[in-house]
Amino acid sequence: xxxxxxxxxxxxxxxxxxxxxxxxxxxxxxxxxxxxxxxxxxxxxxxxxxxxxxxxxxxxxxxxxxxxxxxxxxxxxxxxxxxxxxxxxxxxxxxxxxxxxxxxxxxxxxxxxxxxxxxxxxxxxxxxxxxxxxxxxxxxxxxxxxxxxxxxxxxxxxxxxxxxxxxxxxxxxxxxxxxxxxxxxxxxxxxxxxxxxxxxxxxxxxxxxxxxxxxxxxxxxxxxxxxxxxxxxxxxxxxxxxxxxxxxxxxxxxxxxxxxxxxxxxxxxxxxxxxxxxxxxxxxxxxxxxxxxxxxxxxxxxxxxxxxxxxxxxxxxxxxxxxxxxxxxxxxxxxxxxxxxxxxxxxxxxxxxxxxxxxxxxxxxxxxxxxxxxxxxxxxxxxxxxxxxxxxxxxxxxxxxxxx
Amino acid sequence: xxxxxxxxxxxxxxxxxxxxxxxxxxxxxxxxxxxxxxxxxxxxxxxxxxxxxxxxxxxxxxxxxxxxxxxxxxxxxxxxxxxxxxxxxxxxxxxxxxxxxxxxxxxxxxxxxxxxxxxxxxxxxxxxxxxxxxxxxxxxxxxxxxxxxxxxxxxxxxxxxxxxxxxxxxxxxxxxxxxxxxxxxxxxxxxxxxxxxxxxxxxxxxxxxxxxxxxxxxxxxxxxxxxxxxxxxxxxxxxxxxxxxxxxxxxxxxxxxxxxxxxxxxxxxxxxxxxxxxxxxxxxxxxxxxxxxxxxxxxxxxxxxxxxxxxxxxxxxxxxxxxxxxxxxxxxxxxxxxxxxxxxxxxxxxxxxxxxxxxxxxxxxxxxxxxxxxxxxxxxxxxxxxxxxxxxxxxxxxxxxxxx
Numbered sequence: 116x117x118x119x120x121x122x123x124x125x126x127x128x129x130x131x132x133x134x135x136x137x138x139x140x141x142x143x144x145x146x147x148x149x150x151x152x153x154x155x156x157x158x159x160x161x162x163x164x165x166x167x168x169x170x171x172x173x174x175x176x177x178x179x180x181x182x183x184x185x186x187x188x189x190x191x192x193x194x195x196x197x198x199x200x201x202x203x204x205x206x207x208x209x210x211x212x213x214x215x216x217x218x219x220x221x222x223x224x225x226x227x228x229x230x231x232x233x234x235x236x237x238x239x240x241x242x243x244x245x246x247x248x249x250x251x252x253x254x255x256x257x258x259x260x261x262x263x264x265x266x267x268x269x270x271x272x273x274x275x276x277x278x279x280x281x282x283x284x285x286x287x288x289x290x291x292x293x294x295x296x297x298x299x300x301x302x303x304x305x306x307x308x309x310x311x312x313x314x315x316x317x318x319x320x321x322x323x324x325x326x327x328x329x330x331x332x333x334x335x336x337x338x339x340x341x342x343x344x345x346x347x348x349x350x351x352x353x354x355x356x357x358x359x360x361x362x363x364x365x366x367x368x369x370x371x372x373x374x375x376x377x378x379x380x381x382x383x384x385x386x387x388x389x390x391x392x393x394x395x396x397x398x399x400x401x402x403x404x405x406x407x408x409x410x411x412x413x414x415x416x417x418x419x420x421x422x423x424x425x426x427x428x429x430x431x432x433x434x435x436x437x438x439x440x441x442x443x444x445x446x447x448x449x450x451x452x453x454x455x456x457x458x459x460x461x462x463x464x465x466x467x468x469x470x471x472x473x474x475x476x477x478x479x480x481x482x483x484x485x486x487x488x489x490x491x492x493x494x495x496x497x498x499x500x501x502x503x504x505x506x507x508x509x510x511x512x513x514x515x516x517x518x519x
Numbered sequence: 520x521x522x523x524x525x526x527x528x529x530x531x532x533x534x535x536x537x538x539x540x541x542x543x544x545x546x547x548x549x550x551x552x553x554x555x556x557x558x559x560x561x562x563x564x565x566x567x568x569x570x571x572x573x574x575x576x577x578x579x580x581x582x583x584x585x586x587x588x589x590x591x592x593x594x595x596x597x598x599x600x601x602x603x604x605x606x607x608x609x610x611x612x613x614x615x616x617x618x619x620x621x622x623x624x625x626x627x628x629x630x631x632x633x634x635x636x637x638x639x640x641x642x643x644x645x646x647x648x649x650x651x652x653x654x655x656x657x658x659x660x661x662x663x664x665x666x667x668x669x670x671x672x673x674x675x676x677x678x679x680x681x682x683x684x685x686x687x688x689x690x691x692x693x694x695x696x697x698x699x700x701x702x703x704x705x706x707x708x709x710x711x712x713x714x715x716x717x718x719x720x721x722x723x724x725x726x727x728x729x730x731x732x733x734x735x736x737x738x739x740x741x742x743x744x745x746x747x748x749x750x751x752x753x754x755x756x757x758x759x760x761x762x763x764x765x766x767x768x769x770x771x772x773x774x775x776x777x778x779x780x781x782x783x784x785x786x787x788x789x790x791x792x793x794x795x796x797x798x799x800x801x802x803x804x805x806x807x808x809x810x811x812x813x814x815x816x817x818x819x820x821x822x823x824x825x826x827x828x829x830x831x832x833x834x835x836x837x838x839x840x841x842x843x844x845x846x847x848x849x850x851x852x853x854x855x856x857x858x859x860x861x862x863x864x865x866x867x868x869x870x871x872x873x874x875x876x877x878x879x880x881x882x883x884x885x886x887x888x889x890x891x892x893x894x895x896x897x898x899x900x901x902x903x904x905x906x907x908x909x910x911x912x913x914x915x916x917x918x919x920x921x922x923x
Contacts, residue, residue, distance in 0.1 A: 136805050140662045142845045239659075245806035247659040254658070254836075255643075255651040255827045258544045384812070387791060401540050401819035401826075402649035408788070408810040415805035422805075423659045432658075435834070441546045 117184065119145035119429055122177030122208075124199055125190035126152045126170070129213060129240075131163045132418030133187060137425070145185075145425055149177050153190075174199050178206055185428055186210045187421060189240075193217040204228045204236060211424040213240040213417060219314035223327050226436055235433035240420035242315040243268055243393045244411040247423065251407070252322035253434050256397060259441075264323045265361035266395035267388045268315040270411040271299040271306035272338050272358045277389040279346060280355045286341055298391050298412075308337030309374040312360040316372060320362045323397075324370055325438025328447045334495050335374040340507045344482040345458055349509075354380045356509060357388070370445040371491060375510040378456065449492040454513045458484040460505035467500055469493050486511065521588065523549035523833055526581030526612075528603055529594035530556045530574070533617060533644075535567045536822030537591060541829070549589075549829055553581050557594075578603050582610055589832055590614045591825060593644075597621035608632045608640060615828040617644040617821060623718035627731050630840055639837035644824035646719040647672055647797045648815040651827065655811070656726040657838050660801060663845075668727045669765035670799035671792045672719040674815040675703040675710035676742050676762045678795040683750060684759045685793060690745055702795050702816075712741030713778040716764040720776060724766045728774055729842025732851045738899050739778040744911045748886040749862055753913075758784045760913060761792070774849040775895060779914040782860065853896040858917045862888040864909035871904055873897050890915065 121137070123130055134147055147169060155172040177183055186203040188210060190196055196217040203210050205228065212218065218225065218241050229236045239249045243266075252264070267273050271293055278289035290307070293299035305311050313335045321327050338358050349356045359377035364370045379386050384406040388394030393411025398404045410416035438444070452471065457464050465473065465485050475486035494501065494508070501508055525541070527534055534554070541549055551573060559576040581587055590607040592614060594600055600621040607614050609632065616622065622629065622645050633640045643653045647670075656668070671677050675697055682693035694711070697703035709715050717739045725731050742762050753760045763781035768774045783790050788810040792798030797815030802808045814820035842848070856875065861868050869877065869889050879890035898905065898912070905912055 132805070136664070139804060140664060141847065142663050142842075245809060247655055247809075250659055251651055251655070254831070255654055257830050258826055259546050260540070260544065260823055260826070399823065400543060401536070401823040403814055403820065405649060405651075406810075406812040408812070410807055416807065419664055419803065419805040422662055422664070426661050427658070430839070438546075443545065 119185050120148040120182045122183040122186045123147050123150045124188040128414040129189040129417045132414035136418040136422050188212040209235045209428050212238045215241040215314040219317040237424040242318050245416035245420050246407050246409040260399040263363045263398040268312040268360045270391035274298045274391040307339050309335035312374045316360040354378050369448045371451045377510045451491050452488050454511040456486050456509040458507045462503045523589050524552040524586045526587040526590045527551050527554045528592040532818040533593040533821045536818035540822040540826050592616040613639045613832050616642045619645040619718040623721035641828040644821050646722050649820035649824045650811050650813040664803040667767045667802040672716040672764045674795035678702045681793040711743050713739035716778045720764040758782050773852045775855045781914045855895050856892050858915040860890050860913040862911045866907045
């Protein structure tokens, strides 16, 4: 097998992790040949000082280097990522990337490009860090049996909710702690409003069911407006609230997907996914539920996932996207009934949300809530209502009622 | 990709499951072409009645059929399995097998045969049923970072211990219930004495560390002699006793492996692996711990794992056993210190077992125990002593002391 000379793009936390991990993996027959960064003059930590002579500020130097036979791209900016990744693929250079935003937004085009150029593009690190979700969906669950992929895909929001539910912290304190520990960014919107989980879910769905759904077409709802009242309500029922992403076949012909806070009871696998961990449940006919659990983010866990992709490139592995060519693929729908809890203060939720059935109603001088059945499409249509400051919604998993 | 015409050998629980699963997997482009069984005249359940015209009593018919391009072998008898599998591979026919005993005993020869004939032989179903352990060790954790694979690999013994610890059943009642439910055979020795877990561990070790260790060279200890005293001792410490198989790198150069009852505390991932489930923890540098959980046995879960291998054969996937050619593979050793609990009545354990250190000692009119450190090689040497009716040993995981 060939020796890999890697052009590494990005040398932040993950990039430095990759530099260290590749150094440890003696049998990988891979080395970092060049590193491209936005600010070549910036001081780097001592433990990666040996990388300094490899650094350049111009990624075209990496693409032009005839020795470099793999680009590993781990920068934050999705636009730059898109430019570098597509340029490399067009030049016939294999790429490993961890940029979930860029991938989720451009996957159809990237798939076409891979096929046209016959060059591999791997990105297992983009979804759930060190948990091999993409690879297993692509290779092991590559058949018609798969019914559902559901899990905790964002470590930052899960850390915050764990602090709230397991340690009794206030949401604001937990968020601050997550930021101090580096689990959440200074602008935590991306994590806590569900975007990070959404982008991962988009990628997962391509490999789970062979269907690409645009991120714009999927309902997401974050955790930032969770209140003590909601927390108490869940606790009284001995449950936790977690931010859950899911894609579910509701019939032979149709599937749905969304990211929402969910009422999680103790007997569920994801109940015990705490702190910054990720956990994914893969459900199928015949094998029932498989649960995978591990570190979803962080420098070295993400880097170890990148290493797995690098090793796969060495043996010319590529995703085949076989499910995309299935004849009887399920179609994406938002026309599906959910059971939800909606808490509100002044917004008149029972009057304004078109519940098909309300099974519980609670009013008080301050907080009120209803539990009822509602169509996901109606939740999407009433997005503004749900965005009101006094409103919070939680999915109560029970069953999906397919309207057909 | 080619269409697969499968010659199925064995039509018991798993074989019938495969027949059903292949029927469900419309996009598999695979069909069962012939079925070989020991007793062709035997009546089969109604839901597989359509298979009856495919049945023969002579497996040579399958091997001679030019249409058949894959043998799926799921019979119990390891000698017959060996004969059929090697004959098929020698004829250049790919094979998928679930026979852990046969594979664990003959893996070096089977690897040579695959290489010589250039024909794939897959067996993910042989270890942990529907959990993709082998495939992930082979493909995703195919690098130097792996440190440990540890888990509950036998569903029957775990079911029994779950009944005892979670439901307060007596061991004998739990064993009987497991037999009635079909989790344990009428001769349960294979499961409860650790042989089943051992054979799986042998296979896992080849794919985890690239080293084949003969089953005869590995210490195993079953759960059949567990007593109320042992159960109470663990319960008082809020722990469970589980039958755990593990292979662990204790240094860069050496690894050890064994199957033993283990003291499992609540914070461990495998603590919550209950009933007939399997759970595997994969630990490595950088990614820390990955946990995989699912159904380890049963007709349809095993069949779904076989389906994954069948689909992999369709795209000419084969195990490459890359780690076997690593230059600096770790070597197997039993020269490693363990911390153990040994309960006894008349056998004078403190005098007869060469503990290097005893940290606890309890004597009473009936049951006595010591907790101490002892070399694994000494446990193997004193096997007869540990086999005495009044003795039971439990591993207390703590750390490994490498003697070097």
